Amino acid sequence: MSRFVHILVLLNFALNVSADKNDWFSTIAGMQNLIDVENNFLSTLESYIERMQMSLDKIKTFKDIMRKDVIPAVSDPEVYIGHPINQYALIKRFALKWSRVGDLLDGYSRKGNETRAQYHDAIKMLPNGDDMIGAAEAIARVQSYYSLNMDDLTNGSVKDVTSPSLLNSKDCFRIGKSAYTNRRFELCEIWMNKSLNLYVEQKEITRDNILSYLKECKKEGVNQTMNINAFLEDKETNEQESSTVGGTTTEQTDNEHSRMITTxxxxxxxxxxxxxxxxxxxxxxxxxxxxxxxxxxNNGHPRLVLKPIKLEELWNYPHIVRLYDIALESEMEVIKELARPMLLRANGASSDGFGKIKYRISNTAWLDDKDSLSVKRLSQRLADVTGLTGRSELLQVANYGMAGHYIAHFDAMTREEEDYVKSLKDQHTELSNITEDDLFDEESNVGSADNETVGSTTQQPDDRNKNYEYGNTGQRIATALVYLSEVQMGGSTAFFYPKIVAEPIKGSAVFWYNLYPSGALDKRTLHAACPVLIGNKWASNKWFRELGHEFVRKCGVLQNAENRIF
Structure with missing residues (x-):
C-alpha cells in the first residue's frame, strides 16, 4: 500500500500546481505532473499483480494497453506535454480509462478491495468529465485559429509535429458537441463530418447520433447567418423608427438585441x-x-550605462517596443518555481456571474518583490528602463493551459468601467469591495519567501493586490509583458489596431502605455493572447499605476497627445 501513499503525496503536489482539481486542462504546469502520477499508477498495478499471486489477466491486459500509451510520455514529459493531441490524450486517459480500474479490481481479495478504496480516493483528485470538455474545446480552438488540416490533426500531426495518439470518431464527436454547445456551428459541422468519416460500429455512439448532431449544426448555422444578416440590414431602420415614434422597446427585444450584438x-x-x-x-x-x-x-541611467537594453520598436503609433534579455535565465526559473504552488484558475465576469471563464484559459499567481531577489531585480530592471518608479502592482505570473488564450481586452479601464466601479463603491453592499482586478479577470493569491529558496511560499488570503484598487493608485498607466518560456508554436500577443503579433521570445518583455499622457484610455492598445499550439507558455505582467508618475508623463497640449515611450 506504500506506493499508493506515494501517489497521494504526488497528487497533493500536483493539486498545488493545478489549484482546482477540475481544471487540469487550464494549466500545462499542472498537467505535466500528471505524467508522474500516471507512471506511478502503472508501477502500482505492476506491484499489485505480483503481490496478489493470482490470475489478473484483465488488469494485466489493461496495464499493457496503457503502458503503450504512457511510454512516449515518460521518455520526454516536457516535449510530450507540449503537443495538443498528447494533452488531449492524457486528459482522456485519466477521465475515461483510469476511472475504470476500480471495476477491474472488484471481486478479488480483501487486499484488492483495500487497493480499490485507496485508488478511488486518488482518482477523485484527477481529471474528470469537466476536463474532457475543456480538452475538447481546446482542440477545436487550435484547429479553428490555425486552420489545421483535419486529416493531419486526427492522425496526431500538428504542423509536422507528431503525436503517438490519434483522434477517433468518438473524439471528433465529443469535440463537435463542445462546438455546438458554444454556438460555433461551423466548427460543429466540420467535426461531426470527420466523426462520420472515421466511424466504426461501437457502443458509445451510433451513426444516427452523429447524423442527428450534423443536421442540427447545419440548421443552426444557417439560422445564425440569416439572423445576423437580417439584423445588420434592419438595424439602421429600426433605430430610425424607434427615435421617430419615441416609444420604448420591450425587455425581450432588448435582450435579443444584446445577444445578437454579442454574437x-x-x-x-x-x-x-x-x-x-x-x-x-x-x-x-x-x-x-x-x-x-x-x-x-534611458538617458544614461547608471545601471543601464553599464549594461544597455536591446530595444526593438514593433510599432510607432501606439508606441510598442520589445526589450530583449530583460529577465535572466536564473531569475525566470526562480519566478516560475515560486509561482507553481500558488497558481489559481484565472476568473472573470460572464453572464453567469463572476467565476470560471472560457475566454481566458490560464492559471495565475502574484509575486511580491519581497518573495525573492529574482522578483525584486526584475521589477527594478523594468523600472530603470521605463522610468516608471512610482506605484506598480505585484508581478502577475501566468501559466497557460491547453490551447491557452485570452480574448481581446484593454489593461486599463474604459470610462464606462470606471463609472461602474465608482458606482459600486457608493453602495453599502458586499459588492462595494469589488476591485479593478475583478474586472480585469484576475484572481489574486499570495505567497511569501525570505530568500531565493524555491518552495518556501505559503498560501494567504486573496487580497494581496487590494492596495491597487481603483481610486487608491489610479489606472494602469503601462504594461510590461515578460515572456518566461519558449513556445514552439502559437502563444503570441496580438495587437488589433496595428494588426501585429509579438512572438513569445523567452527573456524579453513587450512594453506599451495603456493611457495617453492626459490619462484617457488609448483604445489602440486592444490586444489578446493567441492560443498556444505547441509548447508550454509562461508569462508575467508588471502593471504600472498612475500614482507617483504625475511628473514623469505630463499632459500634452492636446488631450490625446501622442503616446510614445521616449
Missing amino acids: IEELSELTDKARICNGEWSVPKHVERNLKCYYYT
Whole structure:
C-alpha cells in the first residue's frame, strides 16, 4: 500500500500546481505532473499483480494497453506535454480509462478491495468529465485559429509535429458537441463530418447520433447567418423608427438585441484574432522603415550605462517596443518555481456571474518583490528602463493551459468601467469591495519567501493586490509583458489596431502605455493572447499605476497627445 501513499503525496503536489482539481486542462504546469502520477499508477498495478499471486489477466491486459500509451510520455514529459493531441490524450486517459480500474479490481481479495478504496480516493483528485470538455474545446480552438488540416490533426500531426495518439470518431464527436454547445456551428459541422468519416460500429455512439448532431449544426448555422444578416440590414431602420415614434422597446427585444450584438462581436473578434495570430498581416513598408533597433540606456541611467537594453520598436503609433534579455535565465526559473504552488484558475465576469471563464484559459499567481531577489531585480530592471518608479502592482505570473488564450481586452479601464466601479463603491453592499482586478479577470493569491529558496511560499488570503484598487493608485498607466518560456508554436500577443503579433521570445518583455499622457484610455492598445499550439507558455505582467508618475508623463497640449515611450 506504500506506493499508493506515494501517489497521494504526488497528487497533493500536483493539486498545488493545478489549484482546482477540475481544471487540469487550464494549466500545462499542472498537467505535466500528471505524467508522474500516471507512471506511478502503472508501477502500482505492476506491484499489485505480483503481490496478489493470482490470475489478473484483465488488469494485466489493461496495464499493457496503457503502458503503450504512457511510454512516449515518460521518455520526454516536457516535449510530450507540449503537443495538443498528447494533452488531449492524457486528459482522456485519466477521465475515461483510469476511472475504470476500480471495476477491474472488484471481486478479488480483501487486499484488492483495500487497493480499490485507496485508488478511488486518488482518482477523485484527477481529471474528470469537466476536463474532457475543456480538452475538447481546446482542440477545436487550435484547429479553428490555425486552420489545421483535419486529416493531419486526427492522425496526431500538428504542423509536422507528431503525436503517438490519434483522434477517433468518438473524439471528433465529443469535440463537435463542445462546438455546438458554444454556438460555433461551423466548427460543429466540420467535426461531426470527420466523426462520420472515421466511424466504426461501437457502443458509445451510433451513426444516427452523429447524423442527428450534423443536421442540427447545419440548421443552426444557417439560422445564425440569416439572423445576423437580417439584423445588420434592419438595424439602421429600426433605430430610425424607434427615435421617430419615441416609444420604448420591450425587455425581450432588448435582450435579443444584446445577444445578437454579442454574437456578431464575438464572431468578428474571432476572425480578426485568428488572422492576426496567423500572421496574415505584415508591417507596411512605410511603417517598417521608421522602426528602429538599438541599445537603450534611458538617458544614461547608471545601471543601464553599464549594461544597455536591446530595444526593438514593433510599432510607432501606439508606441510598442520589445526589450530583449530583460529577465535572466536564473531569475525566470526562480519566478516560475515560486509561482507553481500558488497558481489559481484565472476568473472573470460572464453572464453567469463572476467565476470560471472560457475566454481566458490560464492559471495565475502574484509575486511580491519581497518573495525573492529574482522578483525584486526584475521589477527594478523594468523600472530603470521605463522610468516608471512610482506605484506598480505585484508581478502577475501566468501559466497557460491547453490551447491557452485570452480574448481581446484593454489593461486599463474604459470610462464606462470606471463609472461602474465608482458606482459600486457608493453602495453599502458586499459588492462595494469589488476591485479593478475583478474586472480585469484576475484572481489574486499570495505567497511569501525570505530568500531565493524555491518552495518556501505559503498560501494567504486573496487580497494581496487590494492596495491597487481603483481610486487608491489610479489606472494602469503601462504594461510590461515578460515572456518566461519558449513556445514552439502559437502563444503570441496580438495587437488589433496595428494588426501585429509579438512572438513569445523567452527573456524579453513587450512594453506599451495603456493611457495617453492626459490619462484617457488609448483604445489602440486592444490586444489578446493567441492560443498556444505547441509548447508550454509562461508569462508575467508588471502593471504600472498612475500614482507617483504625475511628473514623469505630463499632459500634452492636446488631450490625446501622442503616446510614445521616449
